[in-house]
Amino acid sequence: VAESFFRAAPPLRDRDRVAGDLAAFVARHAGRGGGGGRLAGVVCVTSGGTTVPLEQRCVRYIDNFSSGQRGAASTEYFLKAGYAVIFIYRRGSKQPYCRFLPEDSFVDLFELGEESDIQVPESHAAVVKTAIRNYRKAIDEGLLLKLPFTTIFEYLQLLQMVGTAMNCLGHQGMFYLAAAVSDFYVPWESMAKHKIESASGPLNMQLNQVPKMLFILRKQWAPSAFCVSFKLETDPDILLQKAEAALRKYGMNVVVANELANYKDVVVMVTSNGRTTVRRPSKEDDVEEQLIDLLVEMHSEHIMQLNQDHQTCTS
């Protein structure tokens, strides 16, 4: 199923450049961590929603709701913990260090001074300057690689490339799969070529299921990586059982369960050892701060455990 999905998908633009950037990034950060105490690795963070085009020359598409807030915030905390981050994100979604921006107009944030210098109102100055400083640092130190997608086709091809590129990192690699991925799609070859005409009454559509790539990531692309996936539901009654089913089915290390109604306030980390509820302490804090802290700790223990089990392999 997966092979036919990839065969039929339109090829990624810039595939060779992306492959080169990825190989260089992974090579630069291979061997991060590996000493005692808290270890830092390489994490692939996915963020934002994927789209499903309904026409080949795309005017209409199905989209999954996601601002990218979770992925952008988490990337900041992974960088703070010393990780190198491959950020696979939806074009136009929230970016690390830019989450505080006014929603629609960056010029709302700026004024011109008397000498035509660019000024930020006192109320925002500290936040803006810290953001510019942290972002520059991550870029200048080569700790952040950003790879954009729009469609489900682009997203899954990027995930495959990053998965196979990170395989050589073994258990020091982490996947943090926060993107909202489409469950249904229209196969490329059966898609309307031109804009669907609206004149002739109601529209009937049949959508196929997207192959479950988590399974392939786990089995083929990067089987040793520490894997964290997300389960979002609107109905709290089915959330935790679905998260536990996903944990078993795909062999995840952690499934983070969250509800649409309060996903910024509370998440539940579901593992084979039980559940841990994480709440943000106040509206000024991010729930991701404590979540990433716990995950980094778990990843670190996981690496040390595996290093002890396989001492002959790793020493």
Next chain:
Amino acid sequence: VAESFFRAAPPLRDRDRVAGDLAAFVARHAGRGGGGGRLAGVVCVTSGGTTVPLEQRCVRYIDNFSSGQRGAASTEYFLKAGYAVIFIYRRGSKQPYCRFLPEDSFVDLFELGEESDIQVPESHAAVVKTAIRNYRKAIDEGLLLKLPFTTIFEYLQLLQMVGTAMNCLGHQGMFYLAAAVSDFYVPWESMAKHKIESASGPLNMQLNQVPKMLFILRKQWAPSAFCVSFKLETDPDILLQKAEAALRKYGMNVVVANELANYKDVVVMVTSNGRTTVRRPSKEDDVEEQLIDLLVEMHSEHIMQLNQDHQTCTS
């Protein structure tokens, strides 16, 4: 059909505040233009694509492709021509005076100087400063009112409010309907309450046609306004005939025809007097500059013509 659409739609948040802002804006600018020569009026610019939710607690939705580039650029040129602009735009789409921004990360544009002052690289400094200056001027002089939408329900409610509020401006009002509006939707009352389950095979959806609100705008909400609508197609063979059909069917003053493949380079203005092709002179120019120039001229002639025809009414 339209009444049942509005009855079933979820009510607009902030409806009362928006109504107040609108009434004040229109009152402030009523009577703009009306002298001899080139007249300036009030224009409602719609911009960006509308979404159609597939679930009441919305995780998935159908979206229409539109960056908002056309509407944002046109707003700048209308302001330059002296118009007051009501900008109805999709949240997150391109904004007037911010079109030059890096696509995904505003911090890519800024650096910190030695004294932690915010700096823009020399290459971008002039553009950024002009943008901040022009935007501030439009806001400070009260010439720009911005009203955001996401769903087709919000968009059509806003259009109705602006249409009826602008009716008192008579033929000095203009509508420039550049938004990409959904043709199909799922009626709110028949929509799934929770996220659609993906476990049980392919998904079948039936979508209804959105009522043609251009017709109602023209007949009821603001019958005297100068009305410009857009027709976007991917198939050039049917574009102009569809534009002419729309001109007749909805009684538009102008239909601007454009193709997805080259909408930034060339448009065709279709009127009852014939067709005018507008091309941008170079990659450094906007096709909207000449387009707005021609439309402002036509609107101005239209007003003078009507003033002559109905001298007793307007003097």
